[in-house]
Amino acid sequence: MTTTRPWTLAERSARMNPSVIREILKLTESQSIISLAGGLPAADLFPVEAMREATARVLHDAPREAMQYAASEGYAPLREWIAAELASHGMAVDAAHVLVTTGSQQGLDLVGKVLADPGSTVAVESPTYLGALQAFTPYEPRFLSLECDDEGVLPEALAASKARFAYLLPNFQNPSGHLMSEGRRVAVIEAAQRAGVPLVEDNPYGDLWFDAPPPPPLAARWPEGVLYLGSFSKTLVPGLRLGFMAAPAPLYGKLLQAKQAADLHTPIFNQRVVYEVIKDGFLKEHVPAVRARYAQQRDAMKLALERHLPPGCHYVVPKGGMFFWLTLPAGIDAMALLPEAVRRGVAYVPGSAFFAEAPTAPTLPAVAAPQGGAAGFGAARHPAQANTLRLSFVTVDAARIERGVALIGALLRETLEAQKKA
Template sequence: MTWNMARRAERLNPSIIREILKVTERPGIVSLAGGLPAAEGFPVQAMREATARVLADHPQEALQYAASEGFAPLREWVAAQLATQGMKCDADQVLITTGSQQGLDLAGKVLLDPGSTVAVESPTYLGALQAFAPYEPEFLAVDCDEQGPLPAALKAAKGARFLYMLPNFQNPSGRCMGAARRDALMAECLRLGLPVVEDNPYGDLWFDQPPAAPLAAHAPDEVLYLGSFSKVLAPGLRLGYMVAPRLLYPKLLQAKQAADLHTPGFNQRVVHEVIKNGFLDQHVPTIRARYKAQRDAMRAALERHLPAGCQWQLPAGGMFFWVTLPEGFDTLALLPRAVDAGVAYVPGAAFYASEPRMNTLRLSFVTVAPELIEQGIAALGRVLKASQEVQP
């Protein structure tokens, strides 16, 4: 007997980040690789109390099958929260997903045919490339600067099924679009008839001032919006959401039903119990303060230890530094040497849909204490300087 795999299976590839994380389990490795929220920020006590209340007040309902759309009070909370950011939507446009990663998969399932064009930033989120790839699209990388896609570059994307963007503290680059760039991008998308998939897992993690209004606030019927509870509560709950134009919602719901019937209702009820009375207003600022201190520690370490010619942009929020090394460096080839020296990072090549820049890397600052950030960046600097000395 021979198992014949579908053609789409050939486009399924392991996550380089997940593979690197296996290596970082070795003792003594300072991992600046994983994009994991800091576990110290998980609201364990609030979750414990909410779980007890849910099981005391609605045990049968919490443990039973539930509506595919999601827990109605949670959907209402999402709609109300987005309204405070200038984005108008109704609760019946909100679809609760099993992490926002499922939202990416559902978008690909509903919107893509083999050979369809998907426009993406350069670089872009590796998980989105992995989610879309099984549906056999052609990726088109849009030219970007320190704020993201250049409006003039969107002409090349005319006719694409959608443009995928992370406007807030992008993974991997950490960049954030200003209000004027958002206005210009959406005006050009509307002119070209180019729909947008807006992914916003990091928008609440700003350090000094919140980002501008979502892209979906400009044109709600042309934007499919994705959000997540992973970065502000706990990723292990696997809880995200989509806000869909009414034209798309029925098919996204049907795709969701076919995938998993519904996101765990127990998780949804517990999260709603935690957040319904304003818990995040007190909790999220503590996360921001922690991450900002760690960002500042990494900035100082980069300035002290990296060789001349290295470039990075100071992130105003989120979780990542994106570092560009001088030409001639290959961060994928250097990774084993860095691990031997006691530090791990993510090579930047994996984040490009085409023409990867081998001299780039991503560093996460949120799961490592400042003193370990200093240790890890010092080790990275030594590896880079040693490599630089032997280059022709």
């Protein structure tokens, strides 16, 4: 318990530490370096004109309704739209069980609040989304990292977890970029049902496929056992903070009450504007344009990696999403190399940030040290994760991707040479 008179902090706050990634991003923003570290979508693809028209329409047609307090559940027509959209992916969802959230990050917070007891086991992929670890951490669960391969989580690991719930990102996972195969989905659901482990399925990237749409969501295969989280951040814009969840009926009431307690409701203006943008099929034209751009830059990064990486690096070419995930030769510590990479003009995110047991801030100049010490969330890095890193290919153009990857490749080659000599 931390006391700074007259204040005493809750014990859970000792586990809440700054995001490693946000600290890295702050550093890279202040310098003219090639940042492959970001997790931001490409802003030049934002549909500015459609947003202009939609805001004007909302402020003309229903200005007062759009600025007044509103229902905690969300804007009814938007919830209907979401239910229909999910139905097109094979999910039988009643709009009454759709909850609009202030970004899907809030969905994660509500999941933690309603489902995680202190000491209860929350199973996560290895690696997993850092934001989910941050959202769940204040509720003090015990994180259990499930072994994964290039097709996703191993069903036997899930079955053995005895977890309160397992948190999975089957589509173009952040950070690994992995796509859970059809066969793996079947096996994962079977294992989860057998073991009685319910699933929280997070799907921010599913629409950003390059070659073929991903298989149907896990929630389509086990409606009562899968809580589904979605987002408009990657298909439209993130700055309006609009996400949603589709919850099994027995959970909906409590999630709604948690939502009400958290911020009363998601800004109704934002909900109405996004609904105006998307209601007549806008995303059917817009999302393919995003896909095309990201696919092109994925190709550029693939080429650059083939050209510049030293032997011994492993990666799977992502079939969608925003990220390449690199496993470097054993003995290379991506966190330790980052300051030199930044000095040379390129940034990435060290992979250790994405493991439940891992996150510590790198010892970069001008990056604040994590507050609260080494308790829980900030514990020592697992050495086996040190040789991984994440590269984003969406906000940097092909030429800069080539240059950035070349810089990383040269640094890795030099490091390997120096290791050989030592």
